[in-house]
Amino acid sequence: MTTRVFTSPLFLGFDHLEQMIERAAKNSSDGYPPYNIEQLSPVSLRITLAVAGFTMDDLQITLEDNQLVIRGRQTDEGHGRVFLHRGIAARQFQRAFVIAEGIEVKGAWLDNGLLHVDLVRPVPQPVVKTIPIVRGQGKVPAPTRTVDGD
Structure with a gap:
């Protein structure tokens, strides 16, 4: 189901935001693994996922079209172990987070069953553009850019 958010004709070029909202709605249905x-x-920002039982080799983090995707896949090799009861399943998962343009992934680490992913949103510099007005249908000159405050 598609929900149109930016229906006003004054919102130009926001189609990608609607697609990101739809993607986020699809990804929020599964609660495993839990995260903060x-x-x-x-x-x-820091995203922390509870991934007890997973090793670094079992986890993969990728950035795909403004989507931070974290995948976990445990190999179900018994390594010679015989389970009398197996209550901890080797469950695979995929958790995706839609992130805004400009946010950078600074790093990730695994500590005591928690996977931490640090994100940084650089402070954008305000930019002022001057758009020249020309007479008739002549060639349109390129806009000039200046940084606010310079």
């Missing part, structure tokens, strides 16, 4: 999102500072 922390704001560490005004420009940094």
Whole structure:
């Protein structure tokens, strides 16, 4: 089901935002693995996933079209072990987070069954563009860019 958010003709070029919202709605249905999102500072975030039983080799993190995708796949090799009861399943997962343009993944680490992924949102510099007005249907000159405050 498609939900149109930016229906006003004044919102130009926001189609990609609607697609991101739809992707996020699809990805939010499964609750495994559980996760936290922390704001560490005004420009940094941390996603923490509970991935007990997974090793670094079992986990993969990729950035695909403004989507941070974290996959976990445990190999179900017994390594000679015989289970009398197996309550901890070797369950695979895929957890995706839609992130805004400009957000950078700074790093990830695994510690005591928790996978931490740090993100940073650089502070954008305000940009002012001057658009020249020309007479008639002549060639349109390129806009000039200046950084606000310079």
